[in-house]
Amino acid sequence: MPSEEIASRTRSEAWEPRILAFLCNWCSYAGADLAGVSRIQYPPNVRIVRVPCSGRINPLFLLRALQNGADGVLVSGCHPGDCHYISGNLAARRKFALFKVLMRDAGIEPERVQFTWVSASEGGRFAAIVQKVVEAVQKLGPNRKLVKSHER
Amino acid sequence: MSANREIEARLRETAGKLLAEKKVGLFIGYEKASLPFRTTPLFLSRAEEAERLAWNPFCTANLSVYLPRLFQAPADARAAKAAPPPPTIGVALKGCDARSVVALLQERQVRRENLVLVGIACQGLVDRRKAEKALGTHEALGAGEDGRGNIRAVVEDGTEVTLRREEVLAEACLECRSPAPSLYDFLLGTPVEAKGAARRRKDGLESQPLEARWARFQEAVSGCIRCNACRQVCPMCYCKTCLFDQTRPRWIGAGTDISDVSIYHLVRALHLAGRCIGCGACERACPMGIDVRLLERKLSAEVEKLYGYRPGEAAEAVPVLSCFAMNDPQDFLTEP
Numbered sequence: 001m002p003s004e005e006i007a008s009r010t011r012s013e014a015w016e017p018r019i020l021a022f023l024c025n026w027c028s029y030a031g032a033d034l035a036g037v038s039r040i041q042y043p044p045n046v047r048i049v050r051v052p053c054s055g056r057i058n059p060l061f062l063l064r065a066l067q068n069g070a071d072g073v074l075v076s077g078c079h080p081g082d083c084h085y086i087s088g089n090l091a092a093r094r095k096f097a098l099f100k101v102l103m104r105d106a107g108i109e110p111e112r113v114q115f116t117w118v119s120a121s122e123g124g125r126f127a128a129i130v131q132k133v134v135e136a137v138q139k140l141g142p143n144r145k146l147v148k149s150h151e152r
Numbered sequence: 153m154s155a156n157r158e159i160e161a162r163l164r165e166t167a168g169k170l171l172a173e174k175k176v177g178l179f180i181g182y183e184k185a186s187l188p189f190r191t192t193p194l195f196l197s198r199a200e201e202a203e204r205l206a207w208n209p210f211c212t213a214n215l216s217v218y219l220p221r222l223f224q225a226p227a228d229a230r231a232a233k234a235a236p237p238p239p240t241i242g243v244a245l246k247g248c249d250a251r252s253v254v255a256l257l258q259e260r261q262v263r264r265e266n267l268v269l270v271g272i273a274c275q276g277l278v279d280r281r282k283a284e285k286a287l288g289t290h291e292a293l294g295a296g297e298d299g300r301g302n303i304r305a306v307v308e309d310g311t312e313v314t315l316r317r318e319e320v321l322a323e324a325c326l327e328c329r330s331p332a333p334s335l336y337d338f339l340l341g342t343p344v345e346a347k348g349a350a351r352r353r354k355d356g357l358e359s360q361p362l363e364a365r366w367a368r369f370q371e372a373v374s375g376c377i378r379c380n381a382c383r384q385v386c387p388m389c390y391c392k393t394c395l396f397d398q399t400r401p402r403w404i405g406a407g408t409d410i411s412d413v414s415i416y417h418l419v420r421a422l423h424l425a426g427r428c429i430g431c432g433a434c435e436r437a438c439p440m441g442i443d444v445r446l447l448e449r450k451l452s453a454e455v456e457k458l459y460g461y462r463p464g465e466a467a468e469a470v471p472v473l474s475c476f477a478m479n480d481p482q483d484f485l486t487e488p
Contacts, residue, residue, distance in 0.1 A: 059422050060395070060403060063415050074486075080478065090476040097458060098425045098451055098473075100484045105357055105450040106418060107366025114486040128488030145366060148411040 017071040017137040019046045021130070022061065024054045024089070027078035027119045034123030042127035043134040046074065053077065055088025059099050062113050066146045072112045072137035076129070079117040089117070108145050111136045154299050159272055159341045160207040163244060166270055166338055168202030176242035176268050180218055182211040188295040188305060189280040193218070207244070209278045209297055212322065213385070214433040215243050216252040220261040220390035227392075240266045246274035248324065248431035250333030251464030252387040255429050258463070258471050261390055271336025273343040276317070276325035278303055279436065283320045287313060324432025335467065357450065369414070369447070375440040376413045378406065382420070382434035382444045388427045395419075421447035426455040426472035429464035 023029040029050045035042060051057065054077025065073045075096065077089040096115045103110045114133050118126045167179045183194035184206045191211045194204055195218075222239060225232045245253060250271055256262045283303060284292070290307035298304050303315040325331075332343030357365055380396065383389045395403050396416060404419070405412040430452070434444045455461055458481055461472040 060419060063418055064403070067411055067415060087476065090478070090480070091473075093480055093482055094459070094473055094476055097481065097484055098422065098454065101454045102418060102421060102447060102451060105365060105447055106369045107362050107364070109362065115484065116486040125488055129486055132486060132488055146411055146414055148405070148409060
């Protein structure tokens with residue numbers, strides 16, 4: 001979706017948060033799929049990007065998402081010890097922890113970027129996490145920081 | 153003879169000897185520059201030119217920044233085979249510069265066996281901007297050091313002005329925890345006690361509300377002209393291709409749009425998390441006087457708190473973001 005459209009939709013009156021979710025191929029994406037086939041209801045505000053592993057997440061992805069108008073970002077991988085690549089999520093965990101700290105210190109609401117683990121059997125957990133993230137971002141309102149204005 | 157003059161003499165002698173005996177093919181040090189409060193990097197390959205070397209409180213550059221590229225092998229395997237053997241390099245290092253060499257060794261960017269490290273027990277360096285500010289309306293024509301380590305400057309009307317040492321020391325030097333090199337082949341001068349251990353720049357970021365922190369960050373980076381000087385002088389920014397230079401894809405706009413500028417500084421802080429050794433070269437290089445280490449300082453403190461790690465302390469240590477522990481804290485995770 002062009003970022004102008006994202007930007008204009010963010011400004012529309014009936015504002016709904018737009019969450020970008022990065023899910024790892026092996027656990028969380030399957031977990032989201034399970035939530036779907038189990039017909040568990042969760043807010044439709046997430047757009048899912050499948051990545052090979054949570055270790056694939058470059059912090060730049062998260063910043064770019066915010067810059068292009070996402071109101072929140074969710075990153076989910078396999079539980080520690082369950083990574084398909086043995087330790088991708090463990091190596092990522094340190095980066096994630098520091099990313100949260102960076103958000104806090106730069107003055108960007110840390111709730112805009114959330115990290116979690118969801119396994120392939122946890123459809124219910126995925127739905128509950130999405131519910132929680134959407135509620136948190138709803139409370140914060142539209143993302144205005146870091147968003148690049150395209151009007152110029 | 154003041155301590156620094158003695159170090160300078162010994163530096164010339166050591167470098168000259170290394171070059172004459174062919175122990176090194178290249179010696180990197182400092183040379184007097186044409187402007188006061190400044191020095192310029194000097195690349196020496198002939199022993200008889202060792203007299204050009206200088207050591208004074210204005211030798212602010214972190215010379216380890218040149219090392220990774222001198223050891224860079226061609227990416228192509230056949231070209232790498234045909235390439236000349238890596239050079240042997242002698243380099244003058246202050247405490248902070250030695251830390252960055254250790255960090256570069258940790259990340260395998262330099263070859264210890266090809267390096268001759270001439271460590272200098274640093275007494276702290278002068279921040280050019282602070283000195284110029286302290287002179288007020290006067291313009292310095294020349295500058296030097298007096299016997300007690302204070303800075304003497306000759307100004308335009310020919311009078312001499314003495315600047316108190318504490319007033320003009322660089323911020324990074326006031327905070328320095330290890331002014332003497334930890335890794336060296338030769339050590340010049342007597343190590344001084346680290347006075348900076350207790351001092352931390354108080355920016356009170358933690359106690360401020362979110363919006364105030366955001367305003368502070370935006371105010372800090374809004375002056376940025378994206379000249380990339382902070383990246384160029386950083387010894388840890390050695391990527392052959394920097395993501396900020398890439399145009400396909402263009403990850404981040406190259407202009408001074410506040411959003412792009414903010415992301416530049418956020419990414420820079422993240423890339424240096426757990427790697428920055430705090431030499432302050434970026435701060436001194438910034439033409440706009442931005443506090444470019446604002447976020448990075450916080451991240452470093454957090455890395456130390458979370459993982460008990462300080463970069464540049466042990467060449468054998470694995471960089472903090474290249475390893476993990478099963479019990480790393482993860483209380484930042486979202487739970488349903």
